[in-house]
Amino acid sequence: MRKSYFAVSTLFFAVFSGTYAMAASNPDLEALQTEIRQMKQAYEKRISELENKLAKLTVAKTETTEMAQAAPDGGAGKKIHGNEFNPSIGVILNGKYSGFSSDSSNIAGFGVGEEGERGREGLGLDESALNFAGSIDDKFYGGLTVAVVREAGEDKVELEEAYVQTLSGAGLPQGLSVKAGRAFWTFGYLNEHHTHADDFADRPLPYRAFLNKAFNDDGLEVSYVLPTDLYTEVGGGVFRGDDFPLGNATGDGGGAWSAFARLGGDIGENKSWRLGAYLLSGESDGGRSSNEDAVTFIGDSDLYAADLRFTWAPTGNAREREVIVQGEYFRRNEDGSYEDTDAGTGAVAFDDSASGWYAQAVYKFLPQWRIGVRYSLLEAAGAPAGLAGSALDAEGHDPEATAVMLDWTNSEFSRVRLQYNHEELSRGQNDDQIMLQYIMSLGAHGAHTY
Amino acid sequence: MKSLLVATLIAGLALLAPVPASASAQVSVFACEPEWASLAEEIGGEMVETFAATNARQDPHYIRARPSLVAKMRKADLVVCSGGGLEAGWLPQLFQKAGNAKAQPGGNGYLMAADVVPVLEKSAALDRSMGDVHPEGNPHVHLNPHNILLVAKELSSRLKALDPANTAYYQKRYEEFSRHWQQAIGRWENQAAGLKGKGIITHHKAWSYLINWLGLNLVNTLEPKPGIPPSTRHLEDLLQQVRKVPVLAIVRTPYAPGEASEWLSEKSGVPAVVLPYTVGGEAGITDLFLLFERTLGRLRETADAQR
Ligand SMILES: [Zn+2]
Numbered sequence: 001m002r003k004s005y006f007a008v009s010t011l012f013f014a015v016f017s018g019t020y021a022m023a024a025s026n027p028d029l030e031a032l033q034t035e036i037r038q039m040k041q042a043y044e045k046r047i048s049e050l051e052n053k054l055a056k057l058t059v060a061k062t063e064t065t066e067m068a069q070a071a072p073d074g075g076a077g078k079k080i081h082g083n084e085f086n087p088s089i090g091v092i093l094n095g096k097y098s099g100f101s102s103d104s105s106n107i108a109g110f111g112v113g114e115e116g117e118r119g120r121e122g123l124g125l126d127e128s129a130l131n132f133a134g135s136i137d138d139k140f141y142g143g144l145t146v147a148v149v150r151e152a153g154e155d156k157v158e159l160e161e162a163y164v165q166t167l168s169g170a171g172l173p174q175g176l177s178v179k180a181g182r183a184f185w186t187f188g189y190l191n192e193h194h195t196h197a198d199d200f201a202d203r204p205l206p207y208r209a210f211l212n213k214a215f216n217d218d219g220l221e222v223s224y225v226l227p228t229d230l231y232t233e234v235g236g237g238v239f240r241g242d243d244f245p246l247g248n249a250t251g252d253g254g255g256a257w258s259a260f261a262r263l264g265g266d267i268g269e270n271k272s273w274r275l276g277a278y279l280l281s282g283e284s285d286g287g288r289s290s291n292e293d294a295v296t297f298i299g300d301s302d303l304y305a306a307d308l309r310f311t312w313a314p315t316g317n318a319r320e321r322e323v324i325v326q327g328e329y330f331r332r333n334e335d336g337s338y339e340d341t342d343a344g345t346g347a348v349a350f351d352d353s354a355s356g357w358y359a360q361a362v363y364k365f366l367p368q369w370r371i372g373v374r375y376s377l378l379e380a381a382g383a384p385a386g387l388a389g390s391a392l393d394a395e396g397h398d399p400e401a402t403a404v405m406l407d408w409t410n411s412e413f414s415r416v417r418l419q420y421n422h423e424e425l426s427r428g429q430n431d432d433q434i435m436l437q438y439i440m441s442l443g444a445h446g447a448h449t450y
Numbered sequence: 451m452k453s454l455l456v457a458t459l460i461a462g463l464a465l466l467a468p469v470p471a472s473a474s475a476q477v478s479v480f481a482c483e484p485e486w487a488s489l490a491e492e493i494g495g496e497m498v499e500t501f502a503a504t505n506a507r508q509d510p511h512y513i514r515a516r517p518s519l520v521a522k523m524r525k526a527d528l529v530v531c532s533g534g535g536l537e538a539g540w541l542p543q544l545f546q547k548a549g550n551a552k553a554q555p556g557g558n559g560y561l562m563a564a565d566v567v568p569v570l571e572k573s574a575a576l577d578r579s580m581g582d583v584h585p586e587g588n589p590h591v592h593l594n595p596h597n598i599l600l601v602a603k604e605l606s607s608r609l610k611a612l613d614p615a616n617t618a619y620y621q622k623r624y625e626e627f628s629r630h631w632q633q634a635i636g637r638w639e640n641q642a643a644g645l646k647g648k649g650i651i652t653h654h655k656a657w658s659y660l661i662n663w664l665g666l667n668l669v670n671t672l673e674p675k676p677g678i679p680p681s682t683r684h685l686e687d688l689l690q691q692v693r694k695v696p697v698l699a700i701v702r703t704p705y706a707p708g709e710a711s712e713w714l715s716e717k718s719g720v721p722a723v724v725l726p727y728t729v730g731g732e733a734g735i736t737d738l739f740l741l742f743e744r745t746l747g748r749l750r751e752t753a754d755a756q757r
Binding site for chain 1: 505507508509511512513514515516517518520521524525535538539540542543545546547548549550551552553554556581677678679705707
């Protein structure tokens with residue numbers, strides 16, 4: 001087993017595996033011995049200090065109360081690690097080769113935003129991101145993420161996140177926190193996470209169709225973790241309403257709101273789960289444009305979502321083996337009007353709902369290797385007569401996609417992934433896709449989110 | 451859909467009624483690792499309610515900030531962890547999510563063992579080409595019993611500060627523990643005298659403090675670099691090395707995968723030994739005394755068998 005693993009590892013990713021240094025040389029040993037001597041001296045000093053203190057205690061028992069009132073050692077005991085004065089800095093380097101068998105990639109029946117479209121064919125950089133985060137003071141934490149993306153033949157800088165968040169020292173009631181600015185808000189599972197942390201090289205169909213990859217509007221969100229043994233979190237937010245699934249909310253710039261609730265817990269020592277329900281509601285008075293500005297929706301949208309995630313460490317140690325099963329369901333109600341200028345439909349009244357879901361399973365079968373499979377399905381609203389033949393007419397076809405991936409994680413900071421997709425996004429379309437991707441991070445230690 | 455949201459909300463609110471704490475437990479302790487949960491019980495006795503976030507089968511470097519841990523963190527009065535970056539991947543997430551004002555960094559409710567003991571392997575120049583190194587030095591501090599004593603002392607003063615009404619109780623328990631522990635250290639150091647200078651190979655640098663305490667000699671690690679699993683090439687190099695230098699044992703934690711050490715053991719004849727590493731690491735290892743008892747016992751048996 002191990003032999004073949006190493007063979008495969010070498011074969012596929014010989015480029016990425018380095019040569020390893022031999023045993024410690026003599027200078028190293030000497031340095032180690034010096035260090036050990038120093039440590040011993042330090043210990044002896046501390047132990048004698050301790051003995052002195054103990055002796056004092058036994059001599060004068062009255063001192064105990066005094067000692068108890070003294071605050072713990074101001075020096076050593078109060079350091080905050082990883083949160084020193086400078087923010088932590090992380091750089092994400094991300095590149096991909098993609099090959100597609102089909103020329104068309106429209107998702108039938110949906111108005112799809114720029115980031116929801118199929119990626120670029122051939123070799124190319126994916127999102128490269130620069131991230132700064134850290135405690136501002138005892139009450140606030142802040143973060144900024146800037147991504148450079150290639151759109152319409154140009155490198156564009158996008159401000160993905162710029163937020164402040166309360167820390168537990170802010171004096172809010174226990175369990176309550178507030179986040180403001182621009183962020184990947186709480187909505188479903190993937191939305192909160194940066195794409196470089198995803199288990200697949202692209203986002204599943206519902207994220208592409210309903211969220212234009214992710215909802216990161218400007219706004220404010222409050223969340224409250226209840227004092228229960230079962231993890232229970234409730235919250236909600238208000239947003240400007242400029243980002244997908246909304247768009248150009250006119251007027252006071254508070255055109256959208258959200259609510260959510262999450263439950264979670266463990267089953268025994270090795271299994272864990274989380275379940276959530278979400279609502280995002282808002283208006284697109286100024287129009288939400290999609291399909292390269294050909295399709296515009298004006299009206300109200302309510303997007304509902306539910307997510308479930310389950311993790312299982314079959315050997316008890318998730319580092320070694322892990323199974324992750326996850327699924328999300330979305331339903332969008334729209335009330336307003338659609339127009340497709342390419343099809344010359346004019347504004348057509350629209351009041352209907354569309355839905356979609358995906359389910360995926362990822363199995364870490366060796367500490368550095370994972371395989372995964374994902375299925376996504378969308379169900380468009382029935383197009384009213386006025387939209388027949390337009391981009392919003394799915395012609396009774398339900399867009400679907402299947403993905404299979406294999407990835408190799410050298411360390412917590414580097415991953416290489418091979419993925420195959422089969423997509424049938426419109427009637428008669430068949431797209432076989434192959435992707436080879438690397439995701440590397442420089443700097444800050446990655447977070448092991450749930 | 452709307453009804454699902456409402457149902458979840460109602461389920462959440464129904465649980466809002468706080469669970470009454472049992473009358474005797476005053477301080478709720480969230481321990482990142484079992485060794486600190488055990489120590490908190492030694493010092494806090496029945497005045498503390500202890501929760502261990504990980505067990506001996508789990509690798510404390512790689513824990514997900516899962517929902518159940520957020521719920522526990524939310525209610526903690528005192529958080530006791532190894533610190534020194536061991537929990538860098540998950541502890542900050544828990545703090546951020548739980549919004550717990552009682553146990554925040556810098557306060558009495560936040561105790562990192564690596565902050566109160568002398569830390570080994572601190573290095574000034576670091577580069578990730580050295581692997582997933584711990585930039586603040588080696589955080590696996592609990593395997594030197596002198597460190598346990600230092601943390602016990604700090605833990606007792608934190609408990610006194612958080613629960614002043616029981617100051618005398620904590621002081622008494624600390625003194626008792628300290629006396630027994632120092633006696634045990636004396637005994638262990640006598641027993642282990644014969645181990646001094648013996649070579650060992652470990653899976654990860656999780657054993658540096660034990661090695662340092664007993665005066666063992668770390669010949670090499672199975673991981674070519676911290677956090678990077680053993681490669682065939684590195685194992686072949688190790689085999690050559692083991693043939694030249696006498697090695698007492700190839701030591702690993704209960705959570706480390708066994709293939710590499712078993713392979714090297716088979717090829718070289720050096721015994722592969724799983725030591726409990728922490729409380730619960732083996733059947734019957736229910737406290738810190740038994741942990742050191744068994745660890746030394748196992749090493750001495752191995753040494754005797756080679757005589
Ligand atoms: Zn480590």
